[in-house]
Amino acid sequence: MASIRLENIVKRYGTFTGVKHMSLEIADEEFLVLLGPSGCGKTTTMRMIAGLEDPTEGEVIIADEVVNEIDARDRDVAMVFQGYALYPNMTIYENIRFPLRMRGVAKGDQDALIRRAAEMVELGDYLERKPGALSGGQRQRAALARAVVRQPQVFLMDEPLSNLDAKLRASMRVQIKHMQRQLRVTTVYVTHDQIEAMTLADRIVIMNRGEIQQVGTPDDIYGDPANTFVAGFIGSPPMNLIMGEARDGRFTAEGVSCACPQALAGPVTLGIRPEDCTVGGQELTGTAYGVEPTGDVTYLTVDTGTRQIEVKAARDFRAAIDSPITIGFDPERLYFFDANGNRIRDLT
Missing domain, CATH: 3.40.50.300 (P-loop containing nucleotide triphosphate hydrolases)
Structure with missing residues (x-):
């Protein structure tokens, strides 16, 4: 060939x-x-x-x-x-x-x-x-x-x-x-x-x-x-991309606060895939904007006020629209991108 x-x-x-x-x-x-x-x-x-x-x-x-x-x-x-x-x-x-x-x-x-x-x-x-x-x-x-x-x-x-x-x-x-x-x-x-x-x-x-x-x-x-x-193109739903600020080991944006590497500072974008989010955590607060049961998984859309975050929840998860929701992030599955959209890899 x-x-x-x-x-x-x-x-x-x-x-x-x-x-x-x-x-x-x-x-x-x-x-x-x-x-x-x-x-x-x-x-x-x-x-x-x-x-x-x-x-x-x-x-x-x-x-x-x-x-x-x-x-x-x-x-x-x-x-x-x-x-x-x-x-x-x-x-x-x-x-x-x-x-x-x-x-x-x-x-x-x-x-x-x-x-x-x-x-x-x-x-x-x-x-x-x-x-x-x-x-x-x-x-x-x-x-x-x-x-x-x-x-x-x-x-x-x-x-x-x-x-x-x-x-x-x-x-x-x-x-x-x-x-x-x-x-x-x-x-x-x-x-x-x-x-x-x-x-x-x-x-x-x-x-x-x-x-x-x-x-x-x-x-x-x-x-x-x-x-x-690439992060936003691949995945169904694609990766959540949240623009915010990194300072002193914390990433913050409206409705979002999570630990990040100490080396990060200034404006960055946090990436987290829907399957790496869990209902009931402490990293994100918002309200249920959409709940879509599909049989094997429930797709949850959470509104933080300035953005919508997609979450893959348990198949039997249900919530009333506009009800309060808290979401956790898997700390091992966080991605960070610079102001130009490029992946930040050296975080030591």
Whole structure:
């Protein structure tokens, strides 16, 4: 298969810079997810890997070969898009077969490849149907099979699950990850959905405004965020970020008071994840703004007067709206960020 390197990639559109001096290494067989809000540059980055966009500066290197001057059709990559892009007048069999015909694969070899790809996505019984007779999830699986059948050295997937409902997205995530492990193909996956990123990726690249904010495993990104953007983007609900003042070993903000390292002084932002908060502590006082039972957990929103704090409470927790609430923080799970939003790590 193939590794991918991006070396100081820049993409400009007139005076607007969509991707800013991006360097990244993607290992052979790795499942890498580009994650970020709309307009952050993640799809542009993937399109430059595919050859659908030319970088303004820098080099795209696939399998140790600079591919800037190589056409998209000759880069041996397969793409799966948000839209299924299936031919409605063809059967699923013919849709999967299409890239084999385009690449001149011998007819005698095509049938086995088509059926193997179809079985991998559990469409073996649907090959004679046309796309209009399939559900959205089945059509997306057909698009995956069409990519798989080519046996490319790189898979590129641009928000392939965003048209599906929540239940189908969950099942398709499992299928995509299992298929990638079977095929052992280097995969770049673009999404704005942090749940997809956390569940699929070997590593996540979080982007914002054309720049990389952090690269790491899902555990690294979640447990060790580099800045307030990453901390506030990852997690459901995301990390609570509370602006306040540190002095003499105490962090204070309206309705909030907790111990902090003695080395901290001046304006800082405290970060605490909802699952690291407990009802009944002494670090935060406020009122119950919202109580949302979900079966396995109750989401509690606490209003301090100037901000709302999200808490994951026990499944059987209940409180009347506007009733007084006190919240505790796990002292081992506090994060602190400076005035620029960067993580403060050296607190000795």
